[in-house]
Amino acid sequence: MEMDKSPTKLDYYDDMWNLHSTATLVSHFKGDDGRHVLILDRTIFYPQGGGQPADTGFLIIHDSNIKFVVHDVRSKDGIVLHYGVFEGMGGEFEGTLEKGKEVSLSVDEDRRKLNSRLHSAGHLLDICLPKIGLGHLEPGKAYHFSDGPWVEYKGVVPQNEMQNKQKELEIEANALISMGGKVSADILLYDEAAKLCGGILPDYVPKESTPRIVQIGDNPGCPCGGTHVLDVSDITKIKVSQIRSKKGMTKVFYNVES
Ligand SMILES: [Zn+2]
Structure with missing residues (x-):
């Protein structure tokens, strides 16, 4: 062809x-x-x-x-x-x-809106972790599909803190949602991008590239090619259903609700 x-x-x-x-x-x-x-x-x-x-x-x-x-x-x-x-x-x-x-x-508007809410919600969880004492978790893979979304991190959460952290994370995320904040996506020079992302970009971003950085409000941004809500309040509500640590990795299962 x-x-x-x-x-x-x-x-x-x-x-x-x-x-x-x-x-x-x-x-x-x-x-x-x-x-x-x-x-x-x-x-x-x-x-x-x-x-x-x-x-x-x-x-x-x-x-x-x-x-x-x-x-x-x-x-x-x-x-x-x-x-x-x-x-x-x-x-x-x-x-x-x-x-x-x-x-x-x-x-299709309904499907895109849901996908954007799920994707932004995943980023919001990344932002919330340092605020609840889990700043050591490093963002890794993510699955923002409506049939069971999760975000995965390098690092673990102690078993005895699991339930409390799950609740704290959900409360923190929903507090940020109710405060609202514009979501932006900008193509930036590497150094500018790194500055917006807390000083460092992941290894998979080539040094000479101009990465697209997604930022929620004034929180640290991260490189992302996806689609997002216009304002973080458009996520409406997050449910954190489970945190699971295994073999040095932690998975946070979540969903968005109306
Ligand atoms: Zn993303």
Whole structure:
């Protein structure tokens, strides 16, 4: 298959809250698994990654009224792949779509809003840990999916403190939510970024790069490519359901509530 090699412009990087946009069709093909794939020059659709699930929604190809329902979005070598089906045609669409056509994009709002709340909530837990005496825990992997979200840290919590810390963490997080605070995402020079993140960036951020830093209010920021709420109060409420330490690692299970 032929693929345009230029990376897709990630419009959600600059504006995480815009759910309707236009773009230009770059290519259309069937993937190895038979699913249709559309590639655009730019997109507001979030591709699965960084612990956050993909957006869903639909694309309208102008001049033809063809509707493409987006079921999944992935990123490969900087190119965003929109997977889905042509509405009303099942898997039967065999036509060719002209490169250069204008396309309207619509991201499913309910799903994106939930994903953003879950992602911001994960960051908020990172921020709260030092405030409840667990500053030694180092953020690691995270899973901000609605089917059982968690954040993982290097370091442990003593068994006898587990229950108290779970309660304290939930109280602290909900206190910050009720205070509110703007969430920002900015592309910064490495040194500036490090300063915003408490003086140091994780090893996986290359020294010459310009990382995107997400910051909640005046709290220390962290490198992140995901989507977030506009204001921390939009998380509404966090439930910390369990803290578990095993083999030098700690997992915090949480969820958001209305
Ligand atoms: Zn993040």
